[in-house]
Amino acid sequence: MVIMIASILVTVLCCMYVYDWFKKKSDGQSSQLSRSKRFLKVSYNQLLKATDGFSEANLIGSGGFCSFYKGTLDVDDDGFVAVKVLHLQNRGAQM
Missing domain, CATH: 3.30.200.20 (Phosphorylase Kinase; domain 1)
Structure with missing residues (x-):
């Protein structure tokens, strides 16, 4: 019983970590894109x-x-x- 609860807990924590990693990665790409649209390179x-x-x-x-x-x-x-x-x-x- 304890092993089953521990495995579920580890699985949930791993899923949360992977979700957070993907979210940060996609946020970084969108903010970089919007930053390039906002700021124009001017000499x-x-x-x-x-x-x-x-x-x-x-x-x-x-x-x-x-x-x-x-x-x-x-x-x-x-x-x-x-x-x-x-x-x-x-x-x-x-x-």
Whole structure:
């Protein structure tokens, strides 16, 4: 009787482990896919062009550690972007 209960318990625990492993694996693939859809790879030259060379006219705001610029990318139909430029020479600015 004890051996039967122990075998059932081990089987249930193994099934739970395998289910959890498959769930984590599938969640990782879907989050990686959605991340690639959300974030576009853009070069520095594209950002430079989109913000008109980081001109004052496109400056949204600035603080002690960074500045924000608006721009328009040619890649997307709604290609409006905000670009954060860190002032790494200031102490405390981090990526």
